[in-house]
Amino acid sequence: MTDRIKALRAQIDEINLQLLDLLNRRATIASEIGKVQAELGSQFYDPQREAEMLTALQMANKGPFSNDTIKALFKEIFKASLALEEKEARQKIIVQRKTPDQQTVITFPDGTKVGDGSFQIIAGACAIESYEQMDAVGEVLASEGVKIMRGMAYKPRSSPYDFQGLGEEGLKIARQVANKYGMLVVTEIMDMSQIPMMSDYVDIFWVGARNMQNSFLLKALGKVKQPVILKRHFSATLKELLYSAEYIASGGNTQIIFIERGIRTFNEETRNTLDIGAVPLLKMESHLPVIVDISHSAGRRDLAIPFGRIAKASGADGLMVEVHPNPPVAMSDAKQQLYFDQFRALMRAIKDVPTPMELDAVKE
Amino acid sequence: MTDRIKALRAQIDEINLQLLDLLNRRATIASEIGKVQAELGSQFYDPQREAEMLTALQMANKGPFSNDTIKALFKEIFKASLALEEKEARQKIIVQRKTPDQQTVITFPDGTKVGDGSFQIIAGACAIESYEQMDAVGEVLASEGVKIMRGMAYKPRSSPYDFQGLGEEGLKIARQVANKYGMLVVTEIMDMSQIPMMSDYVDIFWVGARNMQNSFLLKALGKVKQPVILKRHFSATLKELLYSAEYIASGGNTQIIFIERGIRTFNEETRNTLDIGAVPLLKMESHLPVIVDISHSAGRRDLAIPFGRIAKASGADGLMVEVHPNPPVAMSDAKQQLYFDQFRALMRAIKDVPTPMELDAVKE
Amino acid sequence: MTDRIKALRAQIDEINLQLLDLLNRRATIASEIGKVQAELGSQFYDPQREAEMLTALQMANKGPFSNDTIKALFKEIFKASLALEEKEARQKIIVQRKTPDQQTVITFPDGTKVGDGSFQIIAGACAIESYEQMDAVGEVLASEGVKIMRGMAYKPRSSPYDFQGLGEEGLKIARQVANKYGMLVVTEIMDMSQIPMMSDYVDIFWVGARNMQNSFLLKALGKVKQPVILKRHFSATLKELLYSAEYIASGGNTQIIFIERGIRTFNEETRNTLDIGAVPLLKMESHLPVIVDISHSAGRRDLAIPFGRIAKASGADGLMVEVHPNPPVAMSDAKQQLYFDQFRALMRAIKDVPTPMELDAVKE
Amino acid sequence: MTDRIKALRAQIDEINLQLLDLLNRRATIASEIGKVQAELGSQFYDPQREAEMLTALQMANKGPFSNDTIKALFKEIFKASLALEEKEARQKIIVQRKTPDQQTVITFPDGTKVGDGSFQIIAGACAIESYEQMDAVGEVLASEGVKIMRGMAYKPRSSPYDFQGLGEEGLKIARQVANKYGMLVVTEIMDMSQIPMMSDYVDIFWVGARNMQNSFLLKALGKVKQPVILKRHFSATLKELLYSAEYIASGGNTQIIFIERGIRTFNEETRNTLDIGAVPLLKMESHLPVIVDISHSAGRRDLAIPFGRIAKASGADGLMVEVHPNPPVAMSDAKQQLYFDQFRALMRAIKDVPTPMELDAVKE
Numbered sequence A, B, C, D: 001m002t003d004r005i006k007a008l009r010a011q012i013d014e015i016n017l018q019l020l021d022l023l024n025r026r027a028t029i030a031s032e033i034g035k036v037q038a039e040l041g042s043q044f045y046d047p048q049r050e051a052e053m054l055t056a057l058q059m060a061n062k063g064p065f066s067n068d069t070i071k072a073l074f075k076e077i078f079k080a081s082l083a084l085e086e087k088e089a090r091q092k093i094i095v096q097r098k099t100p101d102q103q104t105v106i107t108f109p110d111g112t113k114v115g116d117g118s119f120q121i122i123a124g125a126c127a128i129e130s131y132e133q134m135d136a137v138g139e140v141l142a143s144e145g146v147k148i149m150r151g152m153a154y155k156p157r158s159s160p161y162d163f164q165g166l167g168e169e170g171l172k173i174a175r176q177v178a179n180k181y182g183m184l185v186v187t188e189i190m191d192m193s194q195i196p197m198m199s200d201y202v203d204i205f206w207v208g209a210r211n212m213q214n215s216f217l218l219k220a221l222g223k224v225k226q227p228v229i230l231k232r233h234f235s236a237t238l239k240e241l242l243y244s245a246e247y248i249a250s251g252g253n254t255q256i257i258f259i260e261r262g263i264r265t266f267n268e269e270t271r272n273t274l275d276i277g278a279v280p281l282l283k284m285e286s287h288l289p290v291i292v293d294i295s296h297s298a299g300r301r302d303l304a305i306p307f308g309r310i311a312k313a314s315g316a317d318g319l320m321v322e323v324h325p326n327p328p329v330a331m332s333d334a335k336q337q338l339y340f341d342q343f344r345a346l347m348r349a350i351k352d353v354p355t356p357m358e359l360d361a362v363k364e
Helices: A003-040 A047-060 A067-085 A131-143 A168-181 A192-199 A215-221 A238-249 A278-285 A301-313 A340-350 B003-040 B047-060 B067-085 B131-143 B168-181 B192-199 B215-221 B238-249 B278-285 B301-313 B340-350 C003-040 C047-060 C067-085 C131-143 C168-181 C192-199 C215-221 C238-249 C278-285 C301-313 C340-350 D003-040 D047-060 D067-085 D131-143 D168-181 D192-199 D215-221 D238-249 D278-285 D301-313 D340-350
Strands: A120-124 A148-150 A184-189 A204-207 A228-231 A256-260 A290-293 A318-322 B120-124 B148-150 B184-189 B204-207 B228-231 B256-260 B290-293 B318-322 C120-124 C148-150 C184-189 C204-207 C228-231 C256-260 C290-293 C318-322 D120-124 D148-150 D184-189 D204-207 D228-231 D256-260 D290-293 D318-322
Touching: A003 A067, A003 C003, A003 C047, A003 C067, A047 A067, A047 C003, A067 C003, A067 C067, A120 A131, A131 A148, A131 A168, A131 A340, A148 A168, A168 A184, A184 A192, A192 A215, A192 B192, A204 A215, A215 A238, A228 A238, A238 A256, A238 A278, A256 A278, A278 A290, A278 D301, A290 A301, A301 A318, A301 A340, A301 D278, A301 D301, A318 A340, B003 B067, B003 D003, B003 D047, B003 D067, B047 B067, B047 D003, B067 D003, B067 D067, B120 B131, B131 B148, B131 B168, B131 B340, B148 B168, B168 B184, B184 B192, B192 B215, B204 B215, B215 B238, B228 B238, B238 B256, B238 B278, B256 B278, B278 B290, B278 C301, B290 B301, B301 B318, B301 B340, B301 C278, B301 C301, B318 B340, C003 C067, C047 C067, C120 C131, C131 C148, C131 C168, C131 C340, C148 C168, C168 C184, C184 C192, C192 C215, C192 D192, C204 C215, C215 C238, C228 C238, C238 C256, C238 C278, C256 C278, C278 C290, C290 C301, C301 C318, C301 C340, C318 C340, D003 D067, D047 D067, D120 D131, D131 D148, D131 D168, D131 D340, D148 D168, D168 D184, D184 D192, D192 D215, D204 D215, D215 D238, D228 D238, D238 D256, D238 D278, D256 D278, D278 D290, D290 D301, D301 D318, D301 D340, D318 D340
Parallel strands: A120 A148, A120 A318, A148 A184, A184 A204, A204 A228, A228 A256, A256 A290, A290 A318, B120 B148, B120 B318, B148 B184, B184 B204, B204 B228, B228 B256, B256 B290, B290 B318, C120 C148, C120 C318, C148 C184, C184 C204, C204 C228, C228 C256, C256 C290, C290 C318, D120 D148, D120 D318, D148 D184, D184 D204, D204 D228, D228 D256, D256 D290, D290 D318
Antiparallel strands: none
């Protein structure tokens, strides 16, 4: 390096420190403005004011930076100031992880826990079809130690002419079977008007992918006492999923479980593409439990065992799998529901995969 | 070609005709079974019966076709028979095009039409922010001959902390401005509980992408007297969109307009990727009008003119565009709303693109 | 607004101007360093130096901005300085548009032009199969005034067992037919070793999607005298496509035509999804001509007419379409090649769509 | 079920058996035609003949099946016959799994094996930058028992102005370091012209994503004696990947290793989306080993540990990870290369995840 460059770099270093000082002084004043605005109840972000400042800067700018560059740089400075002002507000994003060891653990009256480092199995038929079917499923689940039974009485279907579920009759069946085998019932809710009726039957509400951004339903579930399983839409970003959870949490109900279920891609071999990276990413961003739906992600039962092992190794808090006494004649999801023998094989196959007891992310 | 091959081919031809005869005799009998079942009210599709037939065929099969091939071929035969049985039922899929010249035309009390071969402009601010804003927008729209004004009072937002709209207060503003300038109001509905209140203010209901598969809302809109604009979810297939319309149509309301608004892909330059192919494809499949949202597909105003021209050339029945008196300070969609001058330029720029007056698909 | 806020804002305004001054002084010095480095032949970007500056700033930082914010802000400042240093270098990105009216026009010896505001049709069979086939195609093309004939002798196929093209024999056929009807030949090149042989037969080289990032081939085509058509890979971003063109241009050959051909998405009705937005976006970013492949984007011939109209309205410089005397028996792309009658109908159908003679983007 | 339905079903059963008989007789004759054609060297698939048969059937058809249905059913029958004719041919698809326990094991001169049930680590810097850098990396790898070192001397980059690698000089460095620490070298080849030169330095050829469908290169690698690692393009289907491997295998080199590296989706948090389902799916379809690239799939180092555990649980034969002495100043992939400490932590973190020793798919 030449002496010339050394000298110039020393000048840069000096300017850097002056910029640092100015930026922090600016931030202090902006922060004070923020406090006054908060008292007045006005919004921090004021595009008009920003536009005026940018115009003033462009009028004063003599280069060599172009007006566009100056505009871009000051927009970054505005954003940083705004971020500082909103820092306290941001702390209110309830579902966001605040500390590395923060972890929501959901505990049910029978002692079943989700999020405590154990690996919970949620299983059951895609749809409740009859008492006999549910009883057969319940018996197998109970024999394998499953504590949370899936029993859907309302099915969101693409076509209005497809089987839409047994309705309240189905919920009665699910409750009866769950009671017989000592299990909890999770069922899908499709509209906020169903809450009062469903509350009599279910232990956990399930929000399906199609309702992931139904803000009226989400807000209403912020007021119920049961935990909520929130399924990622097959094309939702993780940020969108986190904000959907925030709709529930901001209403007061923080007992929320995420479920990753595959995303829509160009892949043809599977119904969706299991986005397993979502598990560690959600864990980094949020303190809520995450489970993996190995049925809808694959859409085929021959992937249940590898997907079950993958889910457990990923650090998820559990998995969800569909089981049916006679899958080919099931009224929905015939290709992906497991035979009883396959379900037992799955339970054996995941046994030796260890559960990571702590966040695996390596910090730099 | 050798004589040997010729002789063998003659044998094949003979067998083909025998197969044809058997297939049709089989279809006749299956059709008769269908009629009996229809009287009994039982479903046409009986997986148990299919399983039994396949087992019998596999037991009888001596090759050279493998059991798998025989199974696959007979599944096709079963499907064809089933299709025949359901043919009459299929005719009931209301939104499906039945004939090449079938076309739903929606006529409003003021004579405005959608689907009649004209190219309708639906325009307005992303969200209703104030009377002044809406009045300014309304004046420009009216001066350009726009008949349908967009005015959203409830905004579905990813975050619960973002601006959610002015609510009923906003609807009052929209109604007032529309009346002043002689325009129709289209507004987004987010939950079926809003129908009674909204019906007093709006001429057209808008179902947003996030609610495209909210079957409770869709069914409820099947009972209203206003037309419904149904927006494609950014990752919905066209089949899913058609079935969502069927949820509305099967309730009795067939005044439905599709809106294509871009799909979520890997592209980074635009908010979504305009799937312009959806326009001719929806036209081929359905008799309902289709319009193109050139604001949300692009997510940037500098694409408004090319997208407007593309939309008109595609055979769409109109376009939707967002306009704001001062886009950079808009409370939502600041990057994509047009300045008034841009909107006027858009109207000029699409004028010379001809509207195809008939379905352009070339039939073979 | 309170007086308190007014006073604080005045302080902010003052600091803004000081920041502006410092940023520009910093830029001047950085620019001088850049000049010294350019003389020494060393790279502008020096991560080590950046790391040191950031460390110094973090040591000196006393808040209220966090170290992370300071780091982020200074990274923006570094980037802006770097951008300034590289501004001259950036001017060397050959395919990047420099001025609004810059436009590469490719002129062939016979006077045919691409990029001059006309709408060129490139048509022909997917693959050269025989002299008879090509002659029949050539006759139809000529009768419709087509000047550029597609004739592929080497076919990139997914399977090694699929028809791979006639090779040099096919090129001879293409040349012969083109000469007979007074047309230019464009053909696909798959490996740089083919350049010398092919140069005897072809007027335009075609780089297929699978080779869009084959840098050895691209560099080699930078040295040929024929124009090059560069096809976008079905999952390439526009930035990647521009850089691929730069590989050719940086070798000296700036006669490049982009071809948009649909991207891979979740859509099932079409082979790919026509990304028509790519046309105006490429036009904004680059001065090179852009044409639209209406055959591979749709993958079905019944969309040819709407896609042709859309392509013309989008501002593209032309379209590419496959034509075959008997499409169902074609050795490749049987579903998308047009019958002769369909091709003639397409030519009629696009006639009344006007060509935009200037960039349609509306500048704010 | 009524007696009427019983009687009709008996008739169906009878017709089913007659159809079965006819279909098999037809298949026998078609198979004989196939043998004659094979002797004559003509293709099995004859679209002209199919068209004639379909026309004859449509002329003879009296319903109730429509001509379209008859056409569709016979197309299935034709396809089945064709499949039978090609069965023997199909057995020649080399990379396709033939039996459940078929497994290609690649054994290197030093005894290192890939595909034998062990979990191989392939690690090293993204690009060779200097002897010092590679020596530092090599020392760490060797201390952790790594046997295969990644050392890229030619880098495929989006921009022609980015660092393109050290070239042959880099290969010399890689060879020297590998010899010092007793490791094998894998390096990326970008054009078939490089084979002779590279063969002197490398133990394994690496085909990058951008060259996955470069058939000239693939065919040329079918003739080398070194194994080939074939990287999936970020938007290739598994079928396309299998066929690309077949290009190599059909040339004689069956020592091929697949590498899954993430696909391009709408996800923003990661560079690509790890498609972990590709591992069990490739294992079901092919007997070739599969490894997982945990660097390019994530594009960020904080996911290395969860991705490493996921990869091992998925049944993959190993993983590939990038390691650098000082990642932030790396000349490429600065965000995803691991620090040495992180690499050691990764090695510890995957130790307790068991390797499935057999194909986990549960057969029904």
